[in-house]
Amino acid sequence: MSQPNLTKLRANINRRKLINTMFAFVGLMVIATATIILLTLTIKMAIQGAEKITPEFFTSFPSRRAARAGILSAWVGTCLVMLVTAFAAIPLGVASGIYLEEYAKKNWIADLIEINVTNLAGVPSIIYGLLALGLFVYELGLGQSILTAGLTLALLILPVVIVTTRESLKAIPSSLREAAYALGASKWQTIWDHILPYSFGSILTGVIIGLSRAIGQTAPIITIGALTFIAFLPKSPFTEDFPFVSFEWLQAPFTVMPIQMFNWVSRPQAAFEINAAAAGTVLIFMTLGINAIAIFLRYQLRKGIKW
Amino acid sequence: MSYKQKGFKTVGILAAAASVALIAPAVKSQDGSLIKIDGSSTVYPITEAVAEEFQIEKQGAMQVTVGVSGTGGGFKKFCSGDEAVRTDISNASRTIKESEMEMCEAAGVEYIEIPVAYDAITVVANPENPIESMTVEELGAIWAPESEGEITNWSQVNSEWPDGEFVLYGPGADSGTFDGFTDKINGEEGASRTDYTPSEDDNVLVQGVSSDPNALGYFGYSYYEENQDQLKAIAIDNGDGAVAPSVETVRDGSYAPLSRPIYIYVNAAAAEKPEVAEFVEFYLTNAEGLVPEVGSVPLTPEEYEEGIAKFQNGETGTTAAK
Known part of the structure; x- marks a missing residue:
């Protein structure tokens, strides 16, 4: 190779290296900006609300006096609604994902369902609220209850759960399925004993993204009739008499964290802003808590995987 | 196999812990x-x-x-x-x-x-604004649908007012305050110019008016009362002299026509x-x-x-x- 050619080649390599470094730098800047803005807002809110985050804040009902107002009915409501959401969305979503990915024939019906599921993920949440008001509250008579709210949010996150379930099933190497079939396992045995346990970690990630979206929803919850002032809690799920469990709490009226925040932010008295900041901080930590549980579970489950 | 059992055991323990955490406070609930x-x-x-x-x-x-x-x-x-x-x-x-x-x-x-x-709808301006009172007609001239893009300067409304472009703030069209104000000032519910900054959150309007010397806005009395140090209430002249909003003037009916x-x-x-x-x-x-x-x-x-x-x-x- 001649000398000038080599110089040209080196210049070319250097130029491409520079572009590579530049992109890495731009990428770093973008993520840093996003993280810094997010952190600044979160920390500012946490500092503003810090003085209000006391045990009383968690054990008090809403009040007209900012100093006395708390989030007891809100956090209990949020937890119970999320419980219903998880119990409804996870089995339904995972089952749909398995069916679509493993069983459904690849024809136009499957295509149609796929397009619909993907599009549903982008539908504004208030639409789900209106749907739920018509279906759950008026048609099925489930009332303006925790059950209705949980099911509404389950609908909202179902597309996310289905799509991530399918993606994680796809990620399992086909050699695993082939090995199971070669040993005479049925399709269901292959899925239940091998595919599903291995993809559980990734499915969980999708579930958490879904639940994190659901926990901050206000519009659909207000649409189906959540309250703002409520100074009592749902009935306990455990009773003293046989059969010791009661599902009456599902029918109870309720409020949730984002509604309390929204109410406090729009009050004229400045002291309520501190309450709103405190409630926001608690909500963020609730979301982080769900995330932490997911990370822990994923770690526990992945420890057992050896390919 | 051993992996699966372990995984599900973890899930079970966490589910149990979550249930206990949920039930503990629920015990306090009462009938009625x-x-x-x-x-x-x-x-x-x-x-x-x-x-x-x-x-x-x-x-x-x-x-x-x-x-x-x-x-x-x-x-x-x-x-x-x-x-x-x-x-x-x-x-x-x-x-x-x-x-x-x-x-x-x-x-x-x-x-x-x-x-x-x-509920007294309060017209507010920045404390730096020299204008103290307005007649219902002047308010109408500022907020009328026909004024959109035409009336933009204080001096266009009243020749004694300063020369400067005003910036308008008000509630969004879904608000009862909007309905009340447009009905009383522009003569028809919902009739308003649209080139103003609307917000459903009155605290945003308070922020806007208090940070801009040329701002004019309106919202419920309670938001003015809580922010009196940053805002100035404009007295309203309904033909019998200018009256500023206060508990007394609203109760005796002299703050008209914006109280309801x-x-x-x-x-x-x-x-x-x-x-x-x-x-x-x-x-x-x-x-x-x-x-x-x-x-x-x-x-x-x-x-x-x-x-x-x-x-x-x-x-x-x-x-x-x-």
């Missing part, structure tokens, strides 16, 4: 009769204060829930044909509309309309129930003390007594013009 209220966000703080005091006094024997779905949304539930959805009391920052009356009639709902406080009563509507059938009757009477007896606490203007004691009498006599219907 339920009074359902929903409606306007303007009336909400007052009803919340009353509900809070009522429940303290009854020590949990009675349960009151209050929602905020707006005056219109509240009437939808109040006049609903579905008994599970129907509320006992509706908060309203205006009188019932004809379409809502028809809805109530169709559902067989009769109601008692009771005023509970005054706000209401609760009680379902006449629900009013037969002792707990609802007790709540409404508690509301009207204690409102005078509680209303100022949340920054609104209370009615006079005589007006509250009239309300109690009206409720006890079960006078249904509305004062709204059909």
Whole structure:
């Protein structure tokens, strides 16, 4: 190779290296900006609300006096609604994902369902609220209850759960399925004993993204009739008499964290802003808590995987 | 296999821990009769204060829930044909509309309309603004739909006013305050110029007006009262001299035309129930003390007594013009 050619080649390599470094730098800047803005807002809110985050804040009902107002009915409501959401969305979503990915024939019906599921993920949440008001509250008579709210949010996150379930099933190497079939396992045995346990970690990630979206929803919850002032809690799920469990709490009226925040932010008295900041901080930590549980579970489950 | 059992065991333990965490506080819940209220966000703080005091006094024997779905949304539930959805009391920052009356009639709902406080729409400017008062006509000239893009300078409205472009702030079109202001100032509900900064959150309007010397805005009196150090209320001249908004001028009717009563509507059938009757009477007896606490203007004691009498006599219907 001649000398000038080599110089040209080196210049070319250097130029491409520079572009590579530049992109890495731009990428770093973008993520840093996003993280810094997010952190600044979160920390500012946490500092503003810090003085209000006391045990009383968690054990008090809403009040007209900012100093006395708390989030007891809100956090209990949020937890119970999320419980219903998880119990409804996870089995339904995972089952749909398995069916679509493993069983459904690849024809136009499957295509149609796929397009619909993907599009549903982008539908504004208030639409789900209106749907739920018509279906759950008026048609099925489930009332303006925790059950209705949980099911509404389950609908909202179902597309996310289905799509991530399918993606994680796809990620399992086909050699695993082939090995199971070669040993005479049925399709269901292959899925239940091998595919599903291995993809559980990734499915969980999708579930958490879904639940994190659901926990901050206000519009659909207000649409189906959540309250703002409520100074009592749902009935306990455990009773003293046989059969010791009661599902009456599902029918109870309720409020949730984002509604309390929204109410406090729009009050004229400045002291309520501190309450709103405190409630926001608690909500963020609730979301982080769900995330932490997911990370822990994923770690526990992945420890057992050896390919 | 061993992996799977371990995984599910972890899930089981976490589920159990979560259940215990959820159940612990729920043990405190109590039984009692339920009074359902929903409606306007303007009336909400007052009803919340009353509900809070009522429940303290009854020590949990009675349960009151209050929602905020707006005056219109509240009437939808109040006049609903579905008994599970129907509320006992509706908060309203205006009188019932004809379409809502028809809805109530169709559902067989009769109601008692009771005023509970005054809401004075307050026109505010930045404290640096030299303008102290405006006539209703001047306000109309500023906010009329025809003024959009045409009237943009203080001096165009009144030659004595300074030369400078104004910036307008106001509530969004879904608000009862917007309906009230446009009705009284522009002569038709909903008629307003649209080149202003709208916000459903009145605190955003407070921020806007307090940070811009050329700003003019309007919102509910309570937001002015809480932010008097950053805002200046414009006195309104309705032909008999300029009157600034205050508890006294609103109560004696001299702050006109921007003050209006706000209401609760009680379902006449629900009013037969002792707990609802007790709540409404508690509301009207204690409102005078509680209303100022949340920054609104209370009615006079005589007006509250009239309300109690009206409720006890079960006078249904509305004062709204059909």
